[in-house]
Amino acid sequence: MANGAALSVAGLSKSFGAAQKALSDVRLELEPGEMVALIGASGSGKSTLLRHISGFVGADAGSGPVRVGDHEIQAGGRVARNIRDLRAEVGFIFQQFNLVGRLTVMTNVLMGQLPRIPSWRSLFGRFTQAEKAEAWHALRSVGIEGIAWQRASTLSGGQQQRVAIARALVQRARIILADEPIASLDPESARNVMEILARINREQGITVLVSLHQVQFARRYCTRTVALRLGEVVYDGPSADLDATMLRRLYGAAVEEMLDGTETIDAVMNDPVVAEGLGPAVASAAA
Amino acid sequence: MTAATTIPDGALAPPGEGKRTLAQAVGWAAFALVLLWAWKGADMRPLDLWKDSGNMRIFLAEFFPPDFREWKSYLREMIVTLHIAVWGTVLAIVCAVPFGLLSSSNIVPIWVYQPVRRLMDACRAINEMVFAMLFIVAVGLGPFAGVLALWIHTTGTLAKLFSEAVEAIDPRPVEGVRATGASALEEIFYGVIPQVMPLWISYSLYRFESNVRSASVVGMVGAGGIGVILYEVIRGFEYAQTCAVMIIIITFVSTIDVVSARFRKLFI
Numbered sequence: 001m002a003n004g005a006a007l008s009v010a011g012l013s014k015s016f017g018a019a020q021k022a023l024s025d026v027r028l029e030l031e032p033g034e035m036v037a038l039i040g041a042s043g044s045g046k047s048t049l050l051r052h053i054s055g056f057v058g059a060d061a062g063s064g065p066v067r068v069g070d071h072e073i074q075a076g077g078r079v080a081r082n083i084r085d086l087r088a089e090v091g092f093i094f095q096q097f098n099l100v101g102r103l104t105v106m107t108n109v110l111m112g113q114l115p116r117i118p119s120w121r122s123l124f125g126r127f128t129q130a131e132k133a134e135a136w137h138a139l140r141s142v143g144i145e146g147i148a149w150q151r152a153s154t155l156s157g158g159q160q161q162r163v164a165i166a167r168a169l170v171q172r173a174r175i176i177l178a179d180e181p182i183a184s185l186d187p188e189s190a191r192n193v194m195e196i197l198a199r200i201n202r203e204q205g206i207t208v209l210v211s212l213h214q215v216q217f218a219r220r221y222c223t224r225t226v227a228l229r230l231g232e233v234v235y236d237g238p239s240a241d242l243d244a245t246m247l248r249r250l251y252g253a254a255v256e257e258m259l260d261g262t263e264t265i266d267a268v269m270n271d272p273v274v275a276e277g278l279g280p281a282v283a284s285a286a287a
Numbered sequence: 288m289t290a291a292t293t294i295p296d297g298a299l300a301p302p303g304e305g306k307r308t309l310a311q312a313v314g315w316a317a318f319a320l321v322l323l324w325a326w327k328g329a330d331m332r333p334l335d336l337w338k339d340s341g342n343m344r345i346f347l348a349e350f351f352p353p354d355f356r357e358w359k360s361y362l363r364e365m366i367v368t369l370h371i372a373v374w375g376t377v378l379a380i381v382c383a384v385p386f387g388l389l390s391s392s393n394i395v396p397i398w399v400y401q402p403v404r405r406l407m408d409a410c411r412a413i414n415e416m417v418f419a420m421l422f423i424v425a426v427g428l429g430p431f432a433g434v435l436a437l438w439i440h441t442t443g444t445l446a447k448l449f450s451e452a453v454e455a456i457d458p459r460p461v462e463g464v465r466a467t468g469a470s471a472l473e474e475i476f477y478g479v480i481p482q483v484m485p486l487w488i489s490y491s492l493y494r495f496e497s498n499v500r501s502a503s504v505v506g507m508v509g510a511g512g513i514g515v516i517l518y519e520v521i522r523g524f525e526y527a528q529t530c531a532v533m534i535i536i537i538t539f540v541s542t543i544d545v546v547s548a549r550f551r552k553l554f555i
Contacts, residue, residue, distance in 0.1 A: 054466060088468030098463030102481045111477055115468035122469075123476050164463070171467050 006032040006175050006207040011064030012052055014045075014231075022048045023059070023231040030175075030209060035201040037218030037239060038211040040228035041251060046211035049228070050177045053209075054092050055083040068175055088115035091168025091206075093178035093197075097160040101153030105144070105163050108152050109135040112170030138166040142196050158189025165196055169204075176200075178210040182217065194221050215247060346526075353534055354527035361516060361535050368512035369539070371430050371505070372498040375437025380491050382442045387449025388475065394453060404450075410443025419505040430511030437498050437505070445494055452486040453479060485554040492547045499543050503536050 007030040014023040023045045030036055038046050051057050053066055055073045065075035071086045073079070080086055099108045110127050117131070127135075139145040142162040147155065152163060161181055168176050178197060182190035194210075198221050201208045212218050218225045219239045227235035227242070227250055234250050235242065247255045336343075355361075388394050389403040418436035426432050461478035469477065506514015513536060520528040 056462070056465075084465075084468055084470055086468070087466060090466075090468075092463075092466035094459065094463060094466075096459050098459040098466070100460040100464065100478060100481050102484070103477070107477075111464055111467050111469065114464075114470070114473050114477070119470060119472065122473055167463075167467065 037222035045231040091173030091176035095180040099152040349526040350530040353530035379441035383445035386446040390450040391453040433510035
């Protein structure tokens with residue numbers, strides 16, 4: 001096991017029932033500061049994999065360990081006993097945002113502090129000025145400090161997703177797992193959320209693993225892509241190499257689902273915006 | 288087109304129709320049998336209503352005009368009844384929060400929620416009056432016995448209503464809180480309670496309304512409040528005073544119903 005990896009998954013398998021294999025022997029390693037896309041059609045195991053990394057579910061008994069930094073999240077199907085403490089290190093962004101709608105944006109973001117403050121304060125909602133200031137700065141860094149005191153349920157989807165990112169920042173997570181963060185958003189908000197994820201990855205060095213089912217976003221924002229099909233890693237390499245031919249070879253007819261559905265794969269791949277939008281590292285490598 | 292849409296005269300009913308009507312007939316026959324069977328036990332004598340209508344008219348006439356000479360003491364006891372309802376309800380809410388969470392299948396494992404639910408069933412199954420009579424033995428005559436009776440019974444009711452609200456929550460926000468590394472208790476405080484709060488408040492106010500009604504009855508077995516007076520005037524054949532007491536109870540209960548219904552609307 002390589003020391004110093006931000007995330008390592010060494011042979012993770014998960015079956016639901018006897019026959020259905022959701023993940024089989026998944027191996028994955030992320031270096032600190034990487035931003036990696038996880039692609040695949042619906043049902044390919046993207047969410048299942050992310051939920052295992054966060055310790056929401058335990059894998060099959062024979063599985064290898066899942067480690068985040070120095071911590072073992074689970075091994076051999078047993079989730080760590082102190083998983084609640086470990087989760088503080090892992091930010092999780094959900095497709096449906098998963099905010100508490102009746103609470104203010106501020107309180108939702110302050111929740112990122114819960115693991116760090118004593119429970120007599122957290123249970124009575126007593127946050128210090130310094131803690132509120134940190135939450136406010138996180139909101140400002142995602143550009144929505146103006147709505148800090150609104151109820152979360154009154155926000156648009158794009159705003160809610162930015163609140164969720166602010167919560168992960170306040171959590172001081174070293175790695176952020178984003179499970180289809182843009183699948184419920186309009187194109188403008190989707191781009192905005194991806195830009196923010198890319199920026200915190202670049203500026204704060206937070207490792208990001210983001211699952212997407214639209215390949216063009218993976219090509220645009222991530223230098224490296226891991227592709228899943230039926231619970232198996234079928235590709236792990238530069239996003240730039242994921243061209244139409246490669247995708248067709250990996251997914252066959254299912255490939256159209258992983259695009260917008262309105263465009264053919266060749267049109268997307270030739271789209272200048274997609275090509276131009278590739279991360280700076282790829283762009284410079286190509287040049 | 289017409290051949291397909293018009294139904295010829297004397298067409299056969301769709302197959303299976305006969306079975307359904309038979310089942311319905313059996314159902315109605317069973318219901319009629321139950322009514323007949325219960326007739327005797329319930330000592331139903333509808334003709335007596337007709338036969339004794341003269342007596343009833345005399346009896347009813349004695350209620351009017353209502354006698355409000357003792358209104359000060361009625362009012363004082365009615366306020367005591369309110370006090371019993373307030374304390375009985377508040378203590379019940381405080382207990383129903385943990386018991387409600389402990390009876391929710393999405394919060395605790397089955398070996399916790401099943402026993403707690405049975406305990407709450409027991410609290411709910413027995414009427415406030417019965418509890419009041421038992422507590423009078425334990426703590427003596429007076430309002431405190433009434434408070435205890437309402438407390439136990441209402442805890443059972445509210446815990447059930449609270450847990451039904453908890454079981455209907457959206458699990459995604461709770462998972463969002465869990466993802467921050469929050470403890471189990473923090474998950475409940477930040478993820479569950481904000482979601483159920485409007486319903487919990489509404490249920491609590493509704494139970495307060497019902498408890499004002501119940502508190503006026505528990506007095507009849509000696510547990511303090513307006514019920515004690517009601518019992519005394521009925522036993523003393525003071526029907527004009529009984530009428531006055533009933534008017535006061537109706538006025539109070541209706542006012543509280545209206546006010547609390549308004550209040551509940553704010554939270555839903």
